[in-house]
Each structure stands twice: as C-alpha cells, then as structure tokens.
Amino acid sequence: MMALRCPIHKASALFSPQTMKAVSSPPCASTPRKWLHTCKTFFLQHHRQPYTANIAFSASASASPSISVVDDDAMGYIFGHNKATQVAHLVWKYVVRSGDTVIDATCGNGNDTLAMLRMVADDSASGCVYGFDIQQQALRNTSLLLDDSVTPEEKQMVKLYAICHSRMEDVVPVDKLARLVAFNLGYLPGGEKSIITRPETTILALKAAQRKLAIGGLISAIVYVGHPGGREEYAAIEDFASQLHADEWKCCKFQTLNRPAAPIVIFIFRK
Amino acid sequence: MMALRCPIHKASALFSPQTMKAVSSPPCASTPRKWLHTCKTFFLQHHRQPYTANIAFSASASASPSISVVDDDAMGYIFGHNKATQVAHLVWKYVVRSGDTVIDATCGNGNDTLAMLRMVADDSASGCVYGFDIQQQALRNTSLLLDDSVTPEEKQMVKLYAICHSRMEDVVPVDKLARLVAFNLGYLPGGEKSIITRPETTILALKAAQRKLAIGGLISAIVYVGHPGGREEYAAIEDFASQLHADEWKCCKFQTLNRPAAPIVIFIFRK
Numbered sequence: 001m002m003a004l005r006c007p008i009h010k011a012s013a014l015f016s017p018q019t020m021k022a023v024s025s026p027p028c029a030s031t032p033r034k035w036l037h038t039c040k041t042f043f044l045q046h047h048r049q050p051y052t053a054n055i056a057f058s059a060s061a062s063a064s065p066s067i068s069v070v071d072d073d074a075m076g077y078i079f080g081h082n083k084a085t086q087v088a089h090l091v092w093k094y095v096v097r098s099g100d101t102v103i104d105a106t107c108g109n110g111n112d113t114l115a116m117l118r119m120v121a122d123d124s125a126s127g128c129v130y131g132f133d134i135q136q137q138a139l140r141n142t143s144l145l146l147d148d149s150v151t152p153e154e155k156q157m158v159k160l161y162a163i164c165h166s167r168m169e170d171v172v173p174v175d176k177l178a179r180l181v182a183f184n185l186g187y188l189p190g191g192e193k194s195i196i197t198r199p200e201t202t203i204l205a206l207k208a209a210q211r212k213l214a215i216g217g218l219i220s221a222i223v224y225v226g227h228p229g230g231r232e233e234y235a236a237i238e239d240f241a242s243q244l245h246a247d248e249w250k251c252c253k254f255q256t257l258n259r260p261a262a263p264i265v266i267f268i269f270r271k
Numbered sequence: 272m273m274a275l276r277c278p279i280h281k282a283s284a285l286f287s288p289q290t291m292k293a294v295s296s297p298p299c300a301s302t303p304r305k306w307l308h309t310c311k312t313f314f315l316q317h318h319r320q321p322y323t324a325n326i327a328f329s330a331s332a333s334a335s336p337s338i339s340v341v342d343d344d345a346m347g348y349i350f351g352h353n354k355a356t357q358v359a360h361l362v363w364k365y366v367v368r369s370g371d372t373v374i375d376a377t378c379g380n381g382n383d384t385l386a387m388l389r390m391v392a393d394d395s396a397s398g399c400v401y402g403f404d405i406q407q408q409a410l411r412n413t414s415l416l417l418d419d420s421v422t423p424e425e426k427q428m429v430k431l432y433a434i435c436h437s438r439m440e441d442v443v444p445v446d447k448l449a450r451l452v453a454f455n456l457g458y459l460p461g462g463e464k465s466i467i468t469r470p471e472t473t474i475l476a477l478k479a480a481q482r483k484l485a486i487g488g489l490i491s492a493i494v495y496v497g498h499p500g501g502r503e504e505y506a507a508i509e510d511f512a513s514q515l516h517a518d519e520w521k522c523c524k525f526q527t528l529n530r531p532a533a534p535i536v537i538f539i540f541r542k
C-alpha cells in the first residue's frame with residue numbers, strides 16, 4: 001500500500017500499486033475511481049504523459065511516488081497551484097520545533113494561529129503561541145476555530161491579546177524569544193474591509209518582532225496589495241527589509257509578476 | 272539504517288540511528304567521525320541547539336530525519352545558504368524528464384548545460400540539449416566540461432551553436448518543443464566583462480523561447496543586476512513577464528531584498 005496525495009485537496013488516501021485502486025476512502029471525490037481520475041487528469045495536464053503505474057511508481061514499493069512531486073507546496077507556488085499561505089506554512093515548518101515560542105501578529109480568523117499551535121504543541125506544554133489582533137471579532141473567530149480543532153490542553157498554549165501587534169513586547173515575557181513571528185496583513189477576511197493594517201504600526205511591529213526574535217528565527221509576512229493602502233504598506237515593509245544588515249539577516253521575497261494584486265511573501269531570517 | 276545528506280556537499284552516507292555512526296563511506300570528509308562533526312556543527316549553527324539523536328531523528332526509523340530538512344535546496348535559498356543557481360536547478364528537476372528537449376540559452380562555462388543534459392539523458396538518446404552562446408570561448412569551455420563529465424554518447428545529445436539566443440528558432444527544428452529554456456544572463460564568468468547580454472536581444476530571445484515552449488514547460492532566468500546594464504536588463508525582463516496573460520502563464524520571481532546586487536530568479540511557467 002502507499003499513500004497518494006490528491007494534487008488539489010492535499011489529502012491522502014491509501015492505494016494499491018498493483019491494482020491502482022484506492023483501498024481507503026478517497027478524501028475529495030465521491031468514489032475511488034473519480035479520485036484517481038482527478039489525479040490522472042492533473043498529472044497528464046502537467047506532465048504531458050499518461051499517469052500509469054510505471055510512471056507514477058518507478059519502484060512499486062516507493063514511499064514517494066513521483067506524482068507527489070507535482071503537488072509539493074513550494075513548487076506548487078511556482079507552478080501556480082498553491083496559495084502564498086501554503087508556501088509560508090511550509091517555510092515555518094522548517095524553522096519551528098515543538099516547545100517553541102511563536103507569535104501570530106495578525107490572528108484574523110485563526111488559521112495561522114492554529115497552524116502554529118500544531119507546530120509548537122508538545123506533551124510538556126512548553127510550546128506557546130502569542131496571538132494579537134485589534135479586532136475582538138478576529139479573536140473570537142480564532143478562539144472558536146481552536147475550540148473546534150484542538151484539545152483544551154492544547155488551546156491553553158495559545159494566549160490571545162486584543163492589542164496592536166506593535167505592543168507585543170508588553171505581554172510576551174522579556175526572557176521568551178520567538179522562533180517565528182508571522183504577519184498576514186490587510187483586512188480581516190469576511191470582516192470590515194475598512195479596518196486594515198497600516199504601514200506605521202506594521203513597521204513598529206516588525207521592529208518589535210526583530211527584538212523578540214531568537215537567533216535562527218524567522219519573521220514571515222504575507223502582504224496584500226489589492227486593497228487601498230496595500231501598496232504603501234508593501235513599500236514600507238520592503239524598504240524596512242532592504243535596510244537590514246546582510247551579515248545578520250537574510251531578507252527575500254516571492255512575488256507573482258503577472259497578477260498585480262497577488263499577495264507578496266516576505267521572509268526575514270535572523271542568521 | 273538511514274541515509275543522511277551532508278549539508279555542504281549534498282551527498283549521502285548511511286547512518287545507524289542507534290549508534291549515530293556512519294556505516295558507509297562518508298562522501299566528503301576523511302572519516303565518518305569528521306563527516307558527522309560537519310553535520311553537527313552545521314546543525315548547531317543554524318538551529319542553536321545540539322544535534323542529538325533525539326532532535327535529528329524524531330522516529331529512529333524515519334526515512335527523512337530532520338537534518339535533511341536543513342539542507343533542502345529551496346529552503347537553503349530562503350535561509351541564505353544556497354545560490355540562486357541551486358534553486359533554479361531544483362525547479363528544473365520538477366519539470367524536465369529524460370527524453371525531453373531543452374534549451375540552454377546562455378551556455379557560459381557549461382554548468383547549466385551539463386545539469387540539463389543529466390536531466391534529459393536517456394538510453395534511447397531521444398533527449399536533446401540545444402546550447403547557445405555568442406562567445407566561442409564559452410562554447411569551448413562548455414565542450415571541455417562535457418568531455419570531463421559525460422560519455423561521448425551523452426555528449427552527442429548536446430548541440431552547441433555560436434549564435435545569438437534570439438535566433439534559437441533558426442536551428443531548433445519546428446516540430447521540437449522545449450520543456451525548459453534557461454537563461455543565466457550577464458557576462459561570462461572568468462571572461463571579458465564588457466561582453467554582456469543586452470535587453471533588446473534578451474527580450475527577443477524570451478519571445479522566441481515562448482514560441483518554442485511546450486505546454487507545461489518552463490522559462491527560467493537568473494538575472495544579475497550588479498554590473499553596468501544589469502538593472503536595465505532586469506527591468507525589461509520583469510516588464511515582459513508582467514504582461515503575460517495569467518490564464519496561460521504563471522510568472523514569479525525570487526529576490527533577495529537586503530543584498531541589492533544579488534541575482535534575481537524569474538520563472539515563467541506555461542500552464
């Protein structure tokens with residue numbers, strides 16, 4: 001048996017390499033056959049060759065059949081299938097370990113908070129997520145998502161604050177350094193679009209994040225430029241990152257060129 | 272046993288997770304112990320915690336110990352360890368298959384030509400690399416590198432032309448579509464720095480590459496901005512990529528923000 005991931009829904013089902021039939025429920029189609037059809041169509045479209053047992057499984061017992069290559073998260077971004085947030089989460093996983101302290105500077109609807117909690121949660125409950133949002137609605141949404149997704153013990157590792165992220169140092173203890181500080185800027189999805197993050201406080205928050213960041217830690221920012229004020233905020237962040245000393249920081253960005261309103265991902269890594 | 276990759280030389284040796292000793296020859300140090308020391312130093316430097324069996328192998332029988340994460344090529348770029356060319360080669364590998372036709376639009380000293388040949392070479396010799404450079408010295412260097420690195424049969428899959436890459440359609444047969452067209456712009460490393468690629472011909476070559484590209488194929492460009500004329504060339508390419516229709520093309524760039532002269536990597540993927 002081997003696990004195959006659906007290239008669209010990123011969920012796995014068990015497959016028999018001999019019969020090419022699913023042996024567990026497929027996650028995102030009504031029948032195993034339809035699910036396999038989805039994979040085959042996707043593979044053919046992107047590889048211009050049929051998705052057969054020979055091509056997909058060079059060794060029938062391989063744990064990483066070649067179709068999994070197609071839907072790798074980082075490559076998915078380059079080839080246009082994946083969102084910026086998926087790329088950001090992938091990079092976070094390379095930095096964050098269980099037991100770490102991390103900061104979600106913009107809780108929003110809680111998706112990033114939840115992803116971070118899953119990365120730091122450990123049996124000893126030494127991991128910790130500090131979450132910030134100026135909107136009570138955002139913190140309520142985050143809290144509800146956590147209620148639905150994790151145990152009460154795990155939820156206790158998350159501390160939510162309805163204050164501006166530029167004041168993160170007011171609540172995160174002096175002796176706690178963060179492995180990750182993540183920003184997902186703009187407005188609350190589904191909320192009031194006139195309430196947006198603004199360059200002045202975003203830059204103050206980035207400076208606070210710098211001071212709170214452990215060596216080897218990462219500041220991650222997803223910046224939206226499609227709403228009024230977005231481009232100004234992006235310009236301020238790019239200017240901020242460009243001025244950091246290259247001996248201590250590596251700052252890079254991933255940007256889609258032919259979709260002007262696509263979010264831009266900025267990583268600021270403390271060496 | 273498990274395979275561990277050296278974070279510097281990208282080669283693997285077999286290791287025993289119980290004893291933390293190498294059981295096959297280490298690829299890039301005189302003794303297994305020295306090789307493990309290299310890995311440990313690297314891990315400590317980048318993760319600020321000792322590289323122990325517990326940390327490196329969360330499950331002792333895991334096929335992907337966490338140290339391999341540290342030296343992943345794409346992540347290495349974000350964290351400042353790897354070069355732009357390494358990221359480009361990694362992305363090429365996701366697109367190119369043995370038997371493909373590919374085009375090296377700027378042979379230079381032949382490193383990219385060689386990397387491409389290794390991706391397309393197959394027993395039936397149906398794979399093909401078309402290489403272009405206006406400098407005879409570059410083609411000589413490329414030919415010598417191939418002589419040193421591959422068999423005569425493999426070398427025959429490479430066709431080198433001392434013409435401008437904007438004329439690639441003059442020599443690549445009409446019925447041959449390329450899976451990859453790669454540009455590594457600027458001047459010949461070690462050569463005459465006044466001979467550089469120029470925006471006018473680079474854009475003509477990119478347009479030719481578009482016409483020669485198979486569906487699902489990739490145009491890859493590493494653009495240097497540290498030499499006179501580099502920024503103008505980069506601006507022209509960015510402008511070109513930005514105007515491609517998002518329904519048919521995904522264009523993105525990876526850029527280091529706090530090293531103004533660092534090369535910029537642009538990928539143009541035909542959907």
